[in-house]
Amino acid sequence: MFASLFVLLYVAHLLSDYPLQTDHQAAHKAGAGACGWRANIAHAATHVLVTAAALAAGIAVLGLDVNPIVAVAGIVWIGATHAVIDRRWPVARWMAFARQAEFAQHGGAAHVDQTAHLTALVIAALAVAGLS
Template sequence: MFAGLAVLLYVGHLAADYPGQTDHQSAHKAKKTLVGWLANLTHATTHVLICGALLALGALVLDEVTLQPLPTAIALLWIGATHSFIDRRWPVRWWMEHTGQREFLQHGGAAHVDQAAHVIALVAAALFLAAI
């Protein structure tokens, strides 16, 4: 069940992060303003909704995917919260500055570390759901 859940969540992530993210959200989601927080939270909500829809679809059509409401809600809350946190951008920058990646940061590496952090959070959610 883990593999099916991981694929569903990863596809949901890609759908929400690229075609599902507006230019406004991308430009403002890290700002320390009301506009920034609203852009960030609406983007994170997009992740929760798309991942939730894909999990529901997976539970309907894939024999190996069975979901329980409370653990699924917890996993989706985790996805929204971690996505919102990572997308504030300072956590990725802090990580790179404190783990010997300053040069990588200077050459566009933040986007890669950002995506790796999101995938790690998705794998954690898939592991949690598979273990229940």
């Protein structure tokens, strides 16, 4: 069940991060103040809704037997971790800690960002599969 869950979560992530993310969200989700937080929360909410739809599809089409409480916890985890990662400071701090200044200057932050998101998805898929 882990593989099916991970694929569903990853597709939901890609849909939410690329075709469903508005230009405003992309430009402001890491910004200070109410505008930044609104953009960030709207983007994270997109992840929550699309992930919930993907899991519902997996249950309906694939017959996945997931514990509803665990599934909700996994969806909340994905929304929360996505919101924190997209504030951008965690990625910047990691890259500074890992001494990746040159990598950061050449587009590396986007790769570290996506790796952080995928790690959160793996944790969610493992938890939902293991606790269902």
